[in-house]
Amino acid sequence: MNYFSARCRGAVIRNTLRHKIEHGQQFPGMMVSEDDILSRTTSITSIFTNTDGYDIALVERLFGYSSSNSIAHCDIIQNEKQRQNEIEYSCQWSTTSNDRSGTANDNNLIAFQFEKFAAAYFQMENNAHYSRKPLRTALLPHDSDLDRAAALAIWSVIQRFMGDVPEPKKTSQPSQDFENVKYTPVMSKLHIINGRNVFKKTNQCENDYEQPFNWRKHLFSSMELIFPQQNAISPHTDAPDERGMQTRDATEYNNYQQYYSMFLSEDAPSNQEKLQFIIGHGILRQDIRDEIYCQICKQLTRNPSGNSCARGWILLSLCLGCFAPTDRFLPYLRCFIRQTYRTGCFVEYIERKLKRTLVNGTRNYPPNSVEIQASKTKKPVPIHITFMDGTMITVTADSATTSKEVCDELANSIALKDSFGFSLYIAYFDKVVSLGCGMYHIMDAISQCEQYVTEAAKEAVNSSWRFFYRKEIFSPWYDPSNDSISTNLIYHQIIRGVKYGEYRTTKEEELAVLAAQQYYIYHEDSAMNIDKLENSLVMYLPEDDIQDADEKSHERWLHLVLHAFRKKFQRNHPSAEQVKADVITFAKQKWPLLFSRYFEAFTYASPSLPDGQLLIAVNWQGVVVVGAEDDVVLQFTYPQISRILSMTNNRSGTEILTIEMVSGDEHCFESPNTKDIKQLVEFFLNGLRNRSKYLLALQDYFSNEGNEEWNICLNFKKGDLLFLNDEYCGASLRNNQFVKGENMRTGSQGMIPINLVHILPTICKPSVDAMDMLSRSWELDCPINRQVSLFTRHFAINREHTLERFAIDNFR
Structure with a gap:
């Protein structure tokens, strides 16, 4: 009732004030001239626009970097005289920018004012203006309790990062459980808090398989790129057990409210940790990304502190390099940036970061120290890549640069024609990790290195991480x-x-x-x-x-x-x-296993395979499944594979990979990289089929027509191996109903009807044992019957009702 009365009194006051304004009866205190407003805005804005964004020294004060810890392999030299000229030019621009008319893009964005968005979508009494008070509710409505709690915690951290509120005094001793995880990196804690969401949203990238894609290969044991022995490949990463996170459900912190309370009340976290807390939530929880951007924009609107504004713009620029807002808020954010910076290098810098993030997708880790240092100059980071012949090439990378972009640039720089299978690697201390040649972000790799330093309690040395460009996997037809x-x-x-x-x-x-x-x-x-x-x-x-x-x-x-x-x-x-x-x-x-691409996986409804974490290795020979003890538990070649499927469990959201064999067996795996595995295996299968010269007869066929040199139609029995003539290959079967070939059993030659044969995905002659297995597997008379059988078997599997399936889909 009190809340309703307050709203009524507010409405009466606003109506009275509107009536007085219409009749020229403004109060003297409200009669502020437009010049005063403009001068006030200019004075506040110029504090952080005069240096075309923010002061370089501010970044060093925020994150504690000095010139001695410069970007790895790169010396950033500031020319003080040139910088002074830029400041003077920026001052001249700031005094005249308010009189300029907007550009065409500004006119298109004029309707997307941040204040309008706040009025339309903000909850309760929340407005679009700067505030030092804590939020009672999140700015935007959220369906999840975790999202609502995270929004309130993020608001407090943003206020502290910008210096709007002081750090709280330590009031109580943390519990023993929290002491045990005190030195755990912030991102690792957020992974645990988010529980089930981590496994579903990690490495969801689709790639063009004319180039390799992103993956994180196993960690090796030497800075000299010394890999383990073939019989002990040890391909496990230091990444958290993502499937375990689904079942743990943040039990290490009891609940997320307790962790947020701990983070906000413990000894003042560093600015780097605050940054990881804010941006880490935006990376892991898509539903609160707009909330984070709205909170930052709110604190930048009518902010009377120039130092706070500068900190806010640093935070905004770093967020833009890691995750983008939704389509709903995107035009409002662009309008907000353009209204503050109508022109200049900083608006180009910050809009370029937004554009690149929209193109290359969300990061997996918050910004690293190299990115933060690079934000001082607002220039890309130089990365030195070492080739295996000892040469070195320097490329530039920003927050959104992917391994594919770097690999493409390296291949072009040395005129590399056959670039398939080459990947980017990063070496740090005793670890060597493959970044692949796909959508994996380069800066995420450096962030992982820094997280490894935190977990291992080692001294961080930027210059110790190095990048390499080397061969990772061969194609079956490599020449x-x-x-x-x-x-x-x-x-x-x-x-x-x-x-x-x-x-x-x-x-x-x-x-x-x-x-x-x-x-x-x-x-x-x-x-x-x-x-x-x-x-x-x-x-x-x-x-x-x-x-x-x-x-x-x-x-x-x-x-x-x-x-x-x-x-x-x-x-x-x-x-x-x-x-x-x-x-x-x-x-x-x-060494086929050492020239393989590895993927993390778990068994899924496969009693014949061991439980727990597995590794799926794909190489030029076929697919190999490696167990937790580094032993090969399953292996099959490409001719043995009938097809490979990737699907999503609608209830749990997990990705399921199914490999169907020509023998009728099926092997199911749970992996965050099912689409990547499927695309790579299909790329090899299709390439082998197109290049193959070998066919398998699916049924008996006899013809009485013939001549001395060629039988018009070749006679063969079911299971015979047929070899195509020189002018034909597997791809020829698409455009011809008959192809020339030879029966390897009888030595006779003739025309082969394509509807009675199966293309073997191989470029080498199959062995006798392989042919015997394939002949016994293809026991149906024609391909159409086999397709019906495969569909029926697949339908039956999907309708399977077991306690194991129920537990996987429903247990927390």
Whole structure:
């Protein structure tokens, strides 16, 4: 009742005031001239527009960075005289900008005033103006209790970040549970709080599979890119167990209200932690992104403090580099920016960040220290990329730069034609992580490195992280002769990997051949010089084999390499490019698991597979499933795969991957990367089918017509292996009803009707065992019946009702 009475009194006062204004009866205190308003606005705005955005020193004061901790591999030198000229120019602009007319874009945005948005969508008594008071309710309505609680907590953190309210005094001792997670990074805590949402919304990226895509490969154990042995690949990441987060449901913090209370009442968090708290919520919870932007804009509207405004614009620019508002609020935010900065470098800088985020999507981590330092100059960050042949190229990256953009730029800079399978890697301390060649954000990788430092309690050294460009996966049809530049890079990667133990072999004969090939390439001479070989032998052999080698072992290696050299090059004198191609072909065949792309997954309704976290490895041979103990639990080649499906569980929202075999078996997995796995496997399957020369007969076929050279129609039995003539391949079956081929069983040749055969996705002749398995698998008479069978079996699986399925869909 009191609230209703207050609203009524307010309405009466407003009507009375409106009547007096219409009759010229304004109170003297309300008669402020327009010039006074403009001068006040200019004085406040110029505090942070005179330096075209905000003062560089303010960033250092906020986040505690000094010139000694400059951006990795980059010295940012400020020219004080030039900066002074920019300040003077900015001052001249600020005194005249209010008299300018808006541009065409400004005219289009004029209807999207932030005040109008606030009047239409803000709840209760909330308005669009600056306030030092705590919020009673969120600015925007939210359906989730967690969103409402997060909005109130974010408002308090924004006020503290901008300096609008002081930090609270510590009043009580935190509980033992909170002490245990005191040094856990803010983003890790937010992941736990958000529980089920993390697994559903992590790495949801679709990519063009003419280039590899984003993924986070396993962590390795050396700054020299030393990978583990093939029988112990250890491909697990340091990322939190996302599936475990679904079941834990924030039990480490009891509930989210308790965590928010802890964060707001504990010893004053650093500005970096406040930034991670605000932006981390925007990254993980899509429904409160508009809320965050509205809170920042509210605090920037009619803010009497220039220092607070500058802090707010820093916060806004960093938010724009990580997540974008919804389409509903986007035009209002653009209008808000344009009204404050009508022209100049800062408006271009901040609008460019917004545009790039809209194009490349939401980040997975808040800004890192490198981004924050780069915000001082409002310029891209220089990133130095090392190639495996030792060369280095510098590229520039912003907050939205993806690994695909960097890989494309690197490939263009060195004229790399065959760029498929090359990926970007980051090395930090004893970790090496693949960033792929897709939509993974480069700055997220640096943020992960900094989070690793926090968790490991190590000293952060910017210059210790490095980027590499190297081969990650081969296509089944890879040909080293297609691109000499690609061949050279892969060759250097292999010999470097053999040298430092990344690629291992227990056969001394293989190491001797590799050493002989390196000698042949390096000296470009088919005549062996014993003295040269003896002096350079340590360059070609693994360090583990020569580190403690005595004179006798050295002599034995010398004879092994000499014998391998004479056997391989005494009669034949291939070019250096041909020898490099031989080295690559050997490595491709020898270490398929080390040239694989790995994806995190869990078993899903598959009793034959072990429970818990798995890894799905996709390589040129097929698909391999690796268990938690680094053992291969399942393996199948591409000819064994009938099709691969990706679907979403409507109740739980989890992504399900189903691999259907030609034998009728099915394997189901739960993974956040189901679409990526499906696209990569289908890319390989389609490429193999188009290039394949091998067909499998699905039923018996006999024809009496023929001639001496060619049978008009080829006779074959069900299960026969057919080989296409030179002028035909798998892609030819799309445009022809008959193709020329040979029956590998009888040796006869003739025309093959395409409706009676199945294209085997392979470029190599299948083995006898493989053909026997395929023949037994295709037991139906025609493809249409098999399609009906597959559909029926798939429908039955979807209608399955088990306690396990019910628990997965409904248990918290």
